[in-house]
Amino acid sequence: MQITPAELEIMNVLWRAPGLGAAEIADALKDDKSWNIRTIKTLLARLVEKGALTTEQDGRRYLYRPAVEQGAYQKKEAGRLVDRLFGGRAAPLVAHLADARGLDEDDIAELEALLGKLKK
Amino acid sequence: MQITPAELEIMNVLWRAPGLGAAEIADALKDDKSWNIRTIKTLLARLVEKGALTTEQDGRRYLYRPAVEQGAYQKKEAGRLVDRLFGGRAAPLVAHLADARGLDEDDIAELEALLGKLKK
DNA sequence: GCTTATGGACTACACCCGTAGTCAATCTAG
């Protein structure tokens, strides 16, 4: 199930707030993307068609909610990136992230906890 | 400078061994991808056109070498993924990677060293 | 009640991408 970058914007909204209608999604996105409502409806239709969203009739309109778990999707995509760019090794990716964007205190603490658990 | 997945396969070869000709690249890829030499040449032409490769004439053929650093490209793409999928936070990505693919001893050691340095 | 806004369904269209094919020139094996 391939989700394109534009479609992902929609998914991100619905993962945060499942069960919105097209107009509400448009509203949630209006600050970041200047998308015509038609565009959003096209993306919604494609996502439904490819099984990434389910619909529920609500009067004259549909309410949309994700049919795929955000975590599962993130995991799959992260794995793909690591394979494509880093030959499957995760550590260099983390090093790059640390360098490019900097990890803050919380990130570092979180990672340390994670490593501790992994070493167990 | 957008590099597509297919183009990235070429870049990966040239990052490892800059200065190859089309036929040599085809040879380096023949085990993983069953690409026609035409396909490879098309990808090379597109990469040159978008400035990701430089060429050097060598008799009747070209030798290709990357015009972008692998590290810089990796960094940019890693950042894009984190933004698109994780709202900019790196730690959840690492958690996913650890979960999905498992980090081995070396990875863990590497990350610990990295965190140590970051905490400085 | 008429007009206008809104909903979903279907259609459009240009550009990108993967995957080659054609062509003309040139190199190479016999």
Place this chain on the structure above:
DNA sequence: CTAGATTGACTACGGGTGTAGTCCATAAGC
């Protein structure tokens, strides 16, 4: 020297993707 292989340049083409437009039915404002 001739026939085939190889090279880069250009062309092709179907499916995916971003970005809407059209159509028809219905809801809502006046």
